[in-house]
Amino acid sequence: MRARVCDSADEAVADVADGATVLVGGFGLAGMPFTLIDALIRRGARDLTVVSNNAGNADVGLAALLAAGQVRKVVCSFPRQSDSYVFDGLYRDGRIELEVVPQGNLAERMRAAGAGIGAFFTPTGAGTMLAEGKETREIDGRLHVLESPIRGDVALIAAHTADTAGNLVYRKTARNFGPVMATAAATTIAEVRDVVEPGQIDPEVVVTPGIYVDRLVRVEAGDRA
């Protein structure tokens, strides 16, 4: 169904339920959907599983969501950063679960969810403690591990421009996980700096086709942390 342009971020996330798996775009701060995360904090949904590359920086965005006590588990590749003190504290206090996934497997597992691939053999992580308990197989003389899709109930992503058909374009390395997460969630919500009419984005340069986008929220550039 066509993308719906919401009046507010609060409206966009109003049905995110307790216990939901939420895919959160961004690599560090680039591409992080700050406005949607802030709305999710106001929404107050709890017991969330968050899938994101990092586990929050400083006190903004994902870190603020963690600080609000709404997240039960983080699935990410790199929680430990110089300014990830919110996560660090929760983790050391035993108040949050952590599943570390190699970054390429994290991306590929979400891609598999979006692409209808049931499971895939990857050499990444094979023979390491992150593959413990998982099926392995030697293929062409190389050890592979079988990895499964990661699906989201909802994806919160940030893009640059959308049209009202839901097509998205991104900006520079802020693209990162957005296009993959958009395919992997039952409901995808994108915050964008501009919303234009269908036909105003060249069909050759669309990165995320509108079929993957359910809701749009326009944010002012100044809304960004």
Added chain:
Amino acid sequence: MRARVCDSADEAVADVADGATVLVGGFGLAGMPFTLIDALIRRGARDLTVVSNNAGNADVGLAALLAAGQVRKVVCSFPRQSDSYVFDGLYRDGRIELEVVPQGNLAERMRAAGAGIGAFFTPTGAGTMLAEGKETREIDGRLHVLESPIRGDVALIAAHTADTAGNLVYRKTARNFGPVMATAAATTIAEVRDVVEPGQIDPEVVVTPGIYVDRLVRVEAGDRA
């Protein structure tokens, strides 16, 4: 290594060896690399395995390569078309082998080759005669079949514009298999209508990053059949 702009298509395909697996872009005639195929016919490499969506139309492009008797086996999704009489004749005479692969598995198997995925479980084709002899597994209540990567020794593709860093953009539905095949071959050769300097293609709109492209041949729009 950086893409090399060849003086001619003949130079570009000069090292395609007998017995090579050649990925050939195009869906029907759209995106078919006519100029490179004609050069491959002049080159005369034999005993080729061709991977392409179709098995040639009328007497041009891939059909001409088949007619020249250079192809031992075709791996494709849809050989039977109203004007595929060259293939039909060879096949009925027992002079060419055929492996039929569901179109999405064909694309995904080449994507796996390019992406370093050892094998993947797909629901497409599971339980059909095209999955006979292949490993199957029920995942989340659904039957899947394990499919393996398809690698090429060389990919021949057509794009619209390249820069000398090898970055490619395509045009409309002529994009089709080009970007996937470019990732799946040891050597990728692209015929393009224009070659520009690095920086003249917006980095946001590059479809095939230059890392996947080894050789470029400029063709006049009028060179197309």
Added chain:
Amino acid sequence: MTRSKDEIAAAVAADIPTGAYVNLGIGQPTTVADHLDVGHGVVLHTENGMLGMGRAAVGDEVDPDLTNAGKVPVVETPGCSYFHHADSFAMMRGGHLDVCVLGAFQVSVAGDLANWHTGAPDAIPAVGGAMDLAIGARSVFVMMTLFAKDGTPKLVPELTYPVTGLGCVDRVYTDHATFALADGAVTVVETFGSTADELADRLGLELRTP
């Protein structure tokens, strides 16, 4: 009176919700587009890498770089997009299309589909995107005549033709009736020129009525 092909296409179109993402395959099902509000209410996907496909191109609109899955030149609609083949089939396989419409040689009561290969020893097999569409779309609609030219039923207890996809068909639109398939049972939605009982007799199947 049985339904004409055009009436069948119109019936399929009437069951496609506004805003749906739809793939019409190749051949007969593409005529469903004539009954859809394409480019506004409904968005057409074509397997060769486009969402927002428009109608057939005419005259100067014909562009060899822009065709549908049947290699017929088409036009763009506002808001369309292009993507490569792996992305296009990821979209199909990943369950993102709301509806696809396919022709068939046979459909079984379990929703198994046969539409890619007659199994005849001299036939050249060609599958294209049929298996991907069969298992990928949220709803799979089949358009076909209910009986082959020799009178043999095409809605059958079990397939005798090679399988395209297992348990994938949701609705079957034919000249004689529309059927809904679920949980191994066939429900007659509406009939044309026969009663449900008469069809059950001719088909040799148990048919439910709504």
Added chain:
Amino acid sequence: MTRSKDEIAAAVAADIPTGAYVNLGIGQPTTVADHLDVGHGVVLHTENGMLGMGRAAVGDEVDPDLTNAGKVPVVETPGCSYFHHADSFAMMRGGHLDVCVLGAFQVSVAGDLANWHTGAPDAIPAVGGAMDLAIGARSVFVMMTLFAKDGTPKLVPELTYPVTGLGCVDRVYTDHATFALADGAVTVVETFGSTADELADRLGLELRTP
């Protein structure tokens, strides 16, 4: 005299061929860029979705939407391109990068790499793209000190730290020597301040000389 960090970086750079596609990970290895002809001879890949990454951004060049894998703002080079994360890691895993340069806690004589986790019970595990880089690039170069601060060798018979990747390291550049690893054997390429025999003694390893 042993080599300085900058001399190690220069030695790594000298072994990277013109035209190579290279990933320099995060941290110390990124200093190799200072010794490369980036944007002309060598093309840098960054895991967060860019090929043709340029130098660190300064002043008005800083753009929060354009960073390297260490989240440091960078600039574009002509001919660069952007892509999403699954495509970026497909590029890495698919063996398309010529060289990647990584730091390490330990490297074994078999080329096994440990660089992501100390295994300490109070450490928060964080792997990032290290495992993808370790198994993906055609050549994996490690930059490290040859001995830990307590004097323990970091080139070892077998890893005691958790594995990042098995049999993946091709060359090890250290303050004391450069080593080439192949087929379970270690060859000393050049030494600084010690002889190969002295290093073999300190490491407790059999070292070949070219």
